[in-house]
Amino acid sequence: MTGAGPLLEAADLNVWIEGSHILQGVSFTMPERGVTSLLGRNGVGKTTTVKAVLGLVPRAGRIAFDGADITAAPTHAIVARGIGYVPEDRGIFAALTVAENLRIAERRPGPHRYDLVHELFPELERRRDQPAGTLSGGQQQMLAIGRALLNDNRLLIVDEPTKGLAPRIVREVADAVARAAERVPVLLVEQNLSLVRRVAGDAVVLDAGRVVHTGPAADLLDDADRVRELLGVSRAAAPAAPAAATDTEGRPTP
């Protein structure tokens, strides 16, 4: 189903982990185009929200994707509907080679976009026979993003793609996310507000397991007081001065 209603809809998501009420009625929608950024301070439930959408954690509530109710579907069936996922920890298989990490992501019947992956990340082709565990952090992130781009997905979920990367690699990964966003809608969990400003159309802000703001990302980032209040950042990424920007932990971003 396309063209009518949101691409992704989460309604009243609740997640309990080891007795803690992590998500407390999270509801948001994601349009059929563009990048929706999931923002918030550390530990507010951004990654848990993503995992709840994918069924990777037990949850209550309702989730619809592309018009279909996927609440009761197992993770593999949800993903097989056309979702590419780049987890926070990259989720690469260290003992498998780069080529095997890509091959295992191939969904039948294809097509498989090796041309796009190798165009974005030529290093992956050069290192195709190298065990993924021996790649640098940046290369592993490229592999994780490349794996998500391999199939013709309807949605990409990318969780903190620039976390822990060197500034040069951050730019490369940010370019890849921006490039991917031209082809497919992206739900982006990100602390790097420069990247959010660059690619995100909408923003959903979480605080203590609840949605506290939804709206255009640019409007939010232009409102310094609101950014400080919601994200705890003293100065949001300004379009004219990205080098002076900070992330939601107050660190300068490249």
Added chain:
Amino acid sequence: MSTVVLLIVTGLGLGALYFLIASGLSLIFGLMDVLNFAHGAFLALGAYGTWWAASFLPGAGPDGIGFLLALAFGVAAGTLAATLVELCVIRPLYGRHREQILATVGLSLATPALLQAVWGADPLTFPKPQLVRGTVEVLGASIPRDRLLLILAAAALFTALWLFNSRTRYGLIVRAGVQDRAMVTALGIDVRRSFTLVFAIGGAAAALAGALGGLYYGVVTPTQGMSLLIFAFIVVVIGGTTSLTGCAIASVTVALVQQFANYYTVAGLGDIAVVIVLALVLLTRQGGLAAKKSAERVA
């Protein structure tokens, strides 16, 4: 010299038997995180299935093609049992280790009891085809032919599992699943199918071990699976739970230590020597012999 050759080759034969059992156990634990105490039941079903088919199944028999048919029947019985156990018993219990142990221990106790109820507790004479009777001369030592058959079977299984792991998509899924099952699922793969397949492969290998164990011992008993399973668990711990190569090396090591200790010290001391080897490995390399070769896991 001939004694040493005899001990080495017969040790390799025993190691082959251990490998046939432990490889499936290792695969199942590595991928599915299931300590399968019911593995010995698949072995017993393979042994009794082969014995029964060789004795009663039309077309099968104790020799030649008939024995191969009986062997195929026994392996099929073990494979079917393993598949059903995974689907009906293990699948609802993933992630619930205590319940898994209780269920599989229950099966490991119930199966010999069932076999005993049907065919009695006395050992049953296992058919021995003409081809594997007698001995062959190797460097002056008279080697029983059934030991050579065990070595060939283990080598064939090792090759088949290696090809499965390295050349097939299911093998790729298994190797990835050993590292991160949740991520495999998050790639859109129904990892449960791989679980069932791995369980079936493990059951088939155990059933083959049961049948070839019948040739090795000359008899089958209801509790044969349980006693061999203990050594298979030791092999898995020594070899590491995710490495086929480690499993093969550990199988041979355990068997050779057992053979040499039994011959050169006191009969029965071999089992104690194996426990000492186990303790040494646990003290020095907690992840087993293959612990540091993470890039070669399940390869």
